[in-house]
Each structure stands twice: as structure tokens, then as C-alpha cells.
Amino acid sequence: MATDTSPTDAEAACFEAGIKFGSLYHQFAGTPLSPDSAASLEAAMEEAIENQPHCTAVTVAVQRDELEAELAESAADYTELTGRFLEVEIVVDYEDCEVVTCMEMADGYPLMRLESVRE
Amino acid sequence: MATDTSPTDAEAACFEAGIKFGSLYHQFAGTPLSPDSAASLEAAMEEAIENQPHCTAVTVAVQRDELEAELAESAADYTELTGRFLEVEIVVDYEDCEVVTCMEMADGYPLMRLESVRE
Amino acid sequence: MATDTSPTDAEAACFEAGIKFGSLYHQFAGTPLSPDSAASLEAAMEEAIENQPHCTAVTVAVQRDELEAELAESAADYTELTGRFLEVEIVVDYEDCEVVTCMEMADGYPLMRLESVRE
Amino acid sequence: MATDTSPTDAEAACFEAGIKFGSLYHQFAGTPLSPDSAASLEAAMEEAIENQPHCTAVTVAVQRDELEAELAESAADYTELTGRFLEVEIVVDYEDCEVVTCMEMADGYPLMRLESVRE
Numbered sequence: 001m002a003t004d005t006s007p008t009d010a011e012a013a014c015f016e017a018g019i020k021f022g023s024l025y026h027q028f029a030g031t032p033l034s035p036d037s038a039a040s041l042e043a044a045m046e047e048a049i050e051n052q053p054h055c056t057a058v059t060v061a062v063q064r065d066e067l068e069a070e071l072a073e074s075a076a077d078y079t080e081l082t083g084r085f086l087e088v089e090i091v092v093d094y095e096d097c098e099v100v101t102c103m104e105m106a107d108g109y110p111l112m113r114l115e116s117v118r119e
Numbered sequence: 120m121a122t123d124t125s126p127t128d129a130e131a132a133c134f135e136a137g138i139k140f141g142s143l144y145h146q147f148a149g150t151p152l153s154p155d156s157a158a159s160l161e162a163a164m165e166e167a168i169e170n171q172p173h174c175t176a177v178t179v180a181v182q183r184d185e186l187e188a189e190l191a192e193s194a195a196d197y198t199e200l201t202g203r204f205l206e207v208e209i210v211v212d213y214e215d216c217e218v219v220t221c222m223e224m225a226d227g228y229p230l231m232r233l234e235s236v237r238e
Numbered sequence: 239m240a241t242d243t244s245p246t247d248a249e250a251a252c253f254e255a256g257i258k259f260g261s262l263y264h265q266f267a268g269t270p271l272s273p274d275s276a277a278s279l280e281a282a283m284e285e286a287i288e289n290q291p292h293c294t295a296v297t298v299a300v301q302r303d304e305l306e307a308e309l310a311e312s313a314a315d316y317t318e319l320t321g322r323f324l325e326v327e328i329v330v331d332y333e334d335c336e337v338v339t340c341m342e343m344a345d346g347y348p349l350m351r352l353e354s355v356r357e
Numbered sequence: 358m359a360t361d362t363s364p365t366d367a368e369a370a371c372f373e374a375g376i377k378f379g380s381l382y383h384q385f386a387g388t389p390l391s392p393d394s395a396a397s398l399e400a401a402m403e404e405a406i407e408n409q410p411h412c413t414a415v416t417v418a419v420q421r422d423e424l425e426a427e428l429a430e431s432a433a434d435y436t437e438l439t440g441r442f443l444e445v446e447i448v449v450d451y452e453d454c455e456v457v458t459c460m461e462m463a464d465g466y467p468l469m470r471l472e473s474v475r476e
Binding site for chain 4: 243244245246248249250252253254255256257258259260261262263264265337339350351352354355356
């Protein structure tokens with residue numbers, strides 16, 4: 001007996017949402033970052049990823065408190081973008097299925113997770 | 120009446136698979152590439168992404184024919200990695216759900232898609 | 239007889255300028271790009287690289303004509319950032335030595351070059 | 358009186374060397390990295406950057422001690438490539454001028470510097 005392994009629309013929507021998250025993180029990780037450049041980087045990350053197919057909305061919030069705390073302990077006045085400085089929400093719409101995903105720190109690692117899948 | 124919008128294991132597995140694909144593409148796109156360096160880049164891409172959680176296997180095949188064809192028309196002896204030169208398969212295992220995904224060119228764009236979702 | 243191989247200030251300034259160019263290009267190449275997102279990407283690239291040491295000014299101009307021409311021939315409404323869509327000028331000041339550098343297309347490749355070195 | 362601001366061959370060689378360093382760092386920073394994947398990443402970084410014009414030799418050494426120390430304190434079995442885990446030497450030859458450059462940590466930051474310029 002064959003089992004159907006074709007993905008559902010909801011599964012495809014979740015796959016699309018994952019692509020956006022991996023893209024956002026690995027395109028921009030390592031970017032030189034300071035309090036003065038945070039706003040322009042947020043805007044560029046949002047608008048760049050919103051170009052991708054099925055991507056309805058991207059919200060990027062550089063965590064200024066984390067950034068200021070790191071720079072206070074450093075000899076430099078800038079650092080590199082990494083997950084520690086990011087909170088992100090991405091909404092994907094694929095064939096009438098809406099997926100909401102977010103990234104936040106958990107145990108010292110940036111955790112990307114599915115918040116909701118609504119058909 | 121409330122609708123349950125919690126993701127299933129299969130949906131979470133598809134999200135994880137998408138993350139791997141977006142990561143692989145946007146981490147390595149733009150890398151200087153020649154026929155001589157193709158094998159080491161394939162190996163590094165595979166092993167780097169296999170580090171990510173729930174990622175069972177990654178297979179990257181730089182398309183030598185495409186690469187040679189591009190370089191034959193060029194004054195340079197290398198180019199930059201982009202989707203045109205890539206075929207990729209990624210397998211993710213998440214909570215007993217196996218997702219197989221692949222990337223190939225379609226209409227001039229690198230198309231990432233779900234092949235199968237097996238619980 | 240030993241030859242002094244210590245770099246001059248002007249040579250160090252040129253090295254610094256090269257770092258900024260390599261950083262800018264390889265950090266942002268591959269970013270999803272459309273006419274609507276070009277302005278935010280320009281601003282983010284400029285402000286990110288200006289964070290780097292000794293970097294006085296960065297000017298990034300996404301070539302809208304090139305971008306529109308590529309999208310007119312495509313099924314998609316966005317593409318990926320590559321040198322074909324960029325003109326960049328970077329000014330570095332290091333120990334009273336000012337270096338002006340720029341990037342423009344030459345023979346189908348993005349050519350980064352030193353414009354002037356002024357002590 | 359006009360001052361000649363045309364770059365010398367040595368200055369152009371230093372600019373080329375800087376490009377290679379910025380490229381190497383910002384192309385690969387953020388790559389998922391574990392002790393098992395370190396060797397393939399080293400090889401890929403070396404061969405990718407050696408494709409670039411005038412680049413004679415690239416040596417990348419992932420600092421296994423630093424990497425093992427970080428993972429020992431972490432819940433995860435991989436991390437992201439950053440300057441802390443890297444020692445790099447790059448040799449550039451441009452118009453009979455040889456430039457040797459290296460990267461090592463200084464005050465918690467990856468410092469790229471010119472070692473020698475030999476005409």
C-alpha cells in the first residue's frame with residue numbers, strides 16, 4: 001500500500017516561512033552594526049525579505065539594550081549582527097494558509113519557531 | 120469557536136527544512152567559484168548545513184556544465200556562486216517526520232520545493 | 239643588506255580601503271532586491287560599512303536602469319543583488335592619508351579600483 | 358602645483374589584499390561550524406578566495422581550541438563562524454609586488470593587518 005507523501009498547503013506554507021527565516025539570518029549575520037546604523041539595517045532586512053514569494057510582512061527589531069550592553073564592554077564602537085541582537089516576526093501567505101513565525105533567543109541561541117498556522 | 124492553529128510535527132518539520140534551504144543559499148551565494156574550487160565548496164556547504172538541528176543529510180552538486188559554459192563566454196576564470204550552478208537535496212528529520220526537499224532551476228530562478236513529507 | 243618591507247601609511251590606508259570593499263560586496267551580494275527595496279538597501283549598506291574603522295564615507299547607488307531592464311525580461315518581480323546593479327564609492331582616512339576607491343562594471347565584472355591616494 | 362595622487366603598484370597591491378580579506382570574512386562569517394566541519398570549511402575558504410585576481414595563497418586555520426572551549430560551555434554542538442575562531446594568512450602578488458597579510462584576534466576583535474610589502 002502506497003502512502004501519500006505529497007505535502008499539504010499548510011506544510012508548503014511552513015516550508016516557505018522557513019526559507020525566509022534562513023535567508024534573513026544568513027544574508028545579514030556578520031553585518032557591521034552600531035546604534036546609529038540599526039534603523040537602516042532593520043528597514044533593509046524587512047524590505048529585502050518581503051521581496052521573496054508569499055512573504056506578507058517582516059518585522060525586524062534590533063535589540064538596542066543588548067547592543068548598548070555589548071558595546072559598553074568593548075573597545076570598539078560597533079559589532080557584528082548576530083541573533084543575540086535580533087527579534088524578528090515573519091508572516092507568510094501561501095494558498096490561503098497564513099503562517100506566523102518568530103525568532104527570539106533561547107538558551108543563548110537564536111530560536112526560530114512557528115507561532116501559528118491558519119488555513 | 121476557537122480554531123487550533125498550533126503547528127503539527129509535519130508542519131514544524133517543513134519549517135525546519137525551509138530554514139536549512141534559506142541558510143544554505145544566502146550563506147554561500149556570492150562565493151568565488153571555479154571548476155577547481157567546486158568540490159571543496161560542495162563539501163563545506165554540505166557539512167556546514169548538516170550541523171543545523173534536525174538536518175540528516177545535505178547533498179550539493181555544483182553544475183559543472185553550467186559553470187564551464189558561463190566561463191567559456193567570460194574574460195574571467197571564475198564567477199560567483201548563484202542558484203544557476205546548484206542542485207541541492209536536503210533531508211530533515213523532526214519528531215519522526217522525514218521531509219525531503221530539493222532545489223533546481225525553474226524559469227530561470229532557483230526553485231526550492233518540498234518533495235515528500237513522511238510521518 | 240636587508241630591505242625594509244614595513245608598509246607605509248599610504249599602503250595601510252589602501253589595505254583598509256580594500257577591506258571595506260570586500261566586506262560591502264560579500265556581505266550584501268545575494269540580497270533579494272527590487273526597485274521598491276533599493277533605497278533601504280543603499281542606506282543600510284552605506285551605514286553598515288561606515289561603522290568600520292577609518293571609513294569616512296560610503297556612497298552606494300543601485301543602478302535602477304539595469305535593475306528595471308533585468309526585471310522586464312524576467313517572470314519574477316525581484317532579483318538578487320550583484321555587482322551589475324551597483325556603483326559604489328568608499329573614502330578611507332588613515333593616519334592623514336585619504337584614499338578614494340570606487341566600483342564599477344568593466345568587461346562584465348565588478349571592478350574595484352583605487353581612484354586616488356593623498357597624503 | 359598639482360600633486361600626483363595616482364596609486365603606486367605597492368598601494369594597488371595592498372588594496373587588492375584588503376579586498377581578499379574583507380571578502381573572506383564577510384562571505385563566510387555566520388557559517389554553521391563544528392569540529393567535524395572545520396576542515397571542509399577551511400579548504401573551501403582557501404580555494405574560493407584563491408580564485409580572486411592576484412591572490413597567490415590563502416591559509417585558513419580554524420582555531421580548534423577556541424571552538425571546543427565555546428562548545429563546552431554551550432547546549433549546542435555547533436556555533437557560527439566568527440573572527441574568534443580564525444587565523445588567516447593571505448598573499449597577493451600584483452605587478453611584481455608581493456603583499457603578505459594576516460588576521461588574528463586583538464582586544465577581542467579580529468584584526469586584519471599588513472605584514473610585509475615587497476617590491
